[in-house]
Amino acid sequence: MRKPVIVGNWKMNKTPSQAKELLNAIKEKELDSEVEAGVCVPAIDLTLASEILEGTNIKFGGQNMYFEEEGAFTGEISPLMLNDIKANYVILGHSERRDIFGECDKLINKKVLSAFAHDLTPILCCGESLEEREANKQEEKVKSQITADLKDVSEDLVEKMIIAYEPIWAIGTGKTASADDAEAMCAYIRNLVADLYTKETAEKVRIQYGGSVKPANVKELMAKENIDGALVGGASLKADDFAALVNHRK
Ligand code: 13P
Numbered sequence: 001m002r003k004p005v006i007v008g009n010w011k012m013n014k015t016p017s018q019a020k021e022l023l024n025a026i027k028e029k030e031l032d033s034e035v036e037a038g039v040c041v042p043a044i045d046l047t048l049a050s051e052i053l054e055g056t057n058i059k060f061g062g063q064n065m066y067f068e069e070e071g072a073f074t075g076e077i078s079p080l081m082l083n084d085i086k087a088n089y090v091i092l093g094h095s096e097r098r099d100i101f102g103e104c105d106k107l108i109n110k111k112v113l114s115a116f117a118h119d120l121t122p123i124l125c126c127g128e129s130l131e132e133r134e135a136n137k138q139e140e141k142v143k144s145q146i147t148a149d150l151k152d153v154s155e156d157l158v159e160k161m162i163i164a165y166e167p168i169w170a171i172g173t174g175k176t177a178s179a180d181d182a183e184a185m186c187a188y189i190r191n192l193v194a195d196l197y198t199k200e201t202a203e204k205v206r207i208q209y210g211g212s213v214k215p216a217n218v219k220e221l222m223a224k225e226n227i228d229g230a231l232v233g234g235a236s237l238k239a240d241d242f243a244a245l246v247n248h249r250k
Pocket residue numbers: 009094166170171172173174210211212213231232233234235
């Protein structure tokens with residue numbers, strides 16, 4: 001019922017000329033149409049993604065945005081800019097935004113509301129640090145993030161979003177959460193959405209796992225009941241690997 005969704009988060013990789021090459025290489029791949037595939041590229045590569053992916057089934061989006069539509073916000077991009085190039089998604093609250101750039105839940109909540117108001121699908125990230133995991137505080141951490149980030153988001157909107165569970169200790173480290181641990185947290189998040197909204201809504205929300213997902217482990221993760229997709233960093237930077245992730249069911 002929930003369409004699997006594999007999204008590449010390129011992070012701060014690929015200059016426009018490199019992006020052009022990778023986008024064209026991805027476009028050439030035969031991708032399983034039963035799986036939603038997308039790429040979230042650096043702001044400077046967004047127009048290229050829009051042009052190159054036009055007419056394909058591959059979706060694209062930004063890795064961040066500010067919540068205002070325009071104005072004196074040096075260095076930011078706005079939902080109107082993403083709308084203008086027909087972006088589908090925007091990643092919000094990635095742990096790198098939270099930890100390196102100091103984004104707090106209050107700000108992320110404003111961004112989530114703004115994304116919905118502009119018809120963009122937020123990919124809302126959450127997840128615990130190694131310290132929190134070792135103290136068995138992963139549920140507490142994710143609960144506080146999701147509850148704050150979804151404040152004032154109505155039920156009809158929340159069902160359209162994507163939530164990405166990304167334990168910080170598994171990002172870019174080669175250490176994947178075990179499929180069972182990832183499933184346990186994704187199930188926890190679904191129950192949390194059911195508590196905040198309803199069970200029906202929770203059944204519709206798509207929940208991704210992120211953290212060292214690669215062709216070698218994607219099948220096992222995707223086989224889990226509550227894991228509907230993956231948000232992929234490193235492995236999404238090679239067209240062959242990205243295609244293998246999207247085609248994990250073949
Ligand atoms: P890696 O796949 O490189 O571990 O990155 C995960 C991630 O942060 C995706 O948003």
